[in-house]
Amino acid sequence: MDAITRSAELELEIQANPGRFRVLTGDRPTGPLHLGHLFGTLQNRVRMQDLGVDLFVIVADYQVLTDRDVADRLAETVEGLVLDYLAVGIDPERATVFTHSAVPALNQLLLPFLSLVTVPELQRNPTVKDEIAHSRQASVSGLMFTYPVHQAADILFCKGNLVPAGLDQLPHVEITRLVARRFTERYGPVFPEPDALLSAAPVLLGTDGTKMSKGRNNAITLGASDDETARLLKGARTDAERHITYDPANRPEVSSLVLLAALCQDRDPVDVAAEIGNGGAAALKRTVTEAVNEFLAPMRARRAAYAADLTYVRKIIQVGNERANAIADQTLAEVRQAMGTVY
Template identity: 60%
Template sequence: MSTDTYTSSVERSNVLATDIAADPGMYRTLTGERPTGPLHLGHLFGTIRERVRLQDLGVETVVVLADYQVITDRDAIGQVQRHVYDAALDNIAAGIDPDKSTIFTHSAVPALNQLLLPFLSLVTEAELHRNPTVKAELAASGRALSGLLLTYPVHQAADILFCKANVVPVGKDQLPHIEMSRVIARRFNDRYAAIFQEPQALLTSSPDVPGLDGRKMSKSFGNAITLSMTPEETAQVIRRTPTDSDRYISYDPDTRPGVSALLTVAGLCTGKKPESIADEIGSAGAGALKTLVTESVNSFLAEHRRRRAELAAQPGYVQSIVRRGNELANETAEQTLREVRRAMGTHY
């Protein structure tokens, strides 16, 4: 993406943020994640807190747990049901209110997935191959390009457009997905009838949360602090984090990735700058650093964990929330599909 294009995106996002603050009831947002494993601090800082903020402003919020998309870059779907329910628990514990927002699973909404056929007719193979996320996911998977991965951006467009979301919070690297959704909406409206708004990207300023080895925090890297960990498990995973032989603690991500990652995590959880934390620890060594990080993370997550455990202890609670969300999403998707069929002349 060129600098001029990104600058324009930032300017549009700033205007959008002002409009949302002035009249949040005019907006609906679609956001979510793939339930490939336990959610971690990266999810909390990167996406969940922003969707809670929008919900609390008064923006209608729809959260998709995209279980079908788990197999875009892997051979098996794994313990997807468990991961769906755990993700729903973490979202609610973080502040998503099921009475205000909808949490649903992709596979449970057939009408949403039926939108893929007409949407796929609106994009070219070349446009799909150019999508940077498809390229990145393909490179990371080490597998042949599947049809599902190639059409991943169209799946995301269906997620956004089925509920007619008009604002989608994203980071810079996800802007191409929003543009694909805008292109599909525009082409459908031009070819058939004006049904869809073109969704707008709300650029988030979420921090990069490093994993405990200095790479991006990721379930697949095994370097994450998950939201469902106990305080003891958190202490263990931090204690095992490799650092280096220099006893004096300093913040230098390039040459000291392990130490710097721990400092960054502590900074996010305490609101302090990593450099300041490094200065406080000084020559006390990696042991003191790990103790401080453990205390910072456990203190930051204490209320989340308390709320999560409280919800998990209620028999059938999270299942009922997802079931109700699926019912609401089905009603919305079926209405949208009826409109699409009428526009295309395929209603019988």
């Protein structure tokens, strides 16, 4: 069965019995989250949480080091990430938010897991190959190279059985399934083979016409002010044609702005473009700015309220770490029992 068909089946199963699913998802704390994250992953996390799926959200602080020498201002960035989660509707009463580095047993799983995959299998992973190609370092670290196995530990420590993913992330999920399967063959059943839940999320371009990214300074962050949003969108790339249409293949920059307005207004992008018509780029940018600021206003208000009490944010992380540690310790105990390393 192909991934798209299986994902459609999973959506029906989630609707029917959400309680049987545990999702592991998360982000590297390399900067504030932006509109690409919101429409790409964050809204889907909130949707699954609200359906009753057991949601684990990992702040992958160790993984910041995959493509940089040091992690600058990490505590501040981690807290900012949690503020973004709270702003969009992640509920710490129904979701577990935790940090990589605070769960030793999770990271210890990396050792036996590495014995289950070969170097050529890691070298063939297209996501790692792409990350290596775009790395800012002269050569990649062992942490970068083994990233898919570390991600397998993230997913399997809590026995996650559902992983939201884009098509480009399927190789990572396959590595996780491979690790789970080989562990079962070698030592016995401890881990499920998780399924990928494919996202139909749109790809939003940044203000420079390339993919919206934390590292490219081309993104509108969730915590940006109205004025900052207006300034960024005013400088967004468009094209020379005045009449506004929605044509992603031939007019990617214009179409991405139209799509952004449509997503914020919950409308068809074709209708949004038709409404702007001969108004040109100025009218397009004005429409997008108003739509984004109106859409983000309640999230920004919640974020500001939570930011006024970082003690609460730190408590969320502490409680999440405690729950993650309890689960990881139990899983590691089962692994040691299966491997015969209980002395």
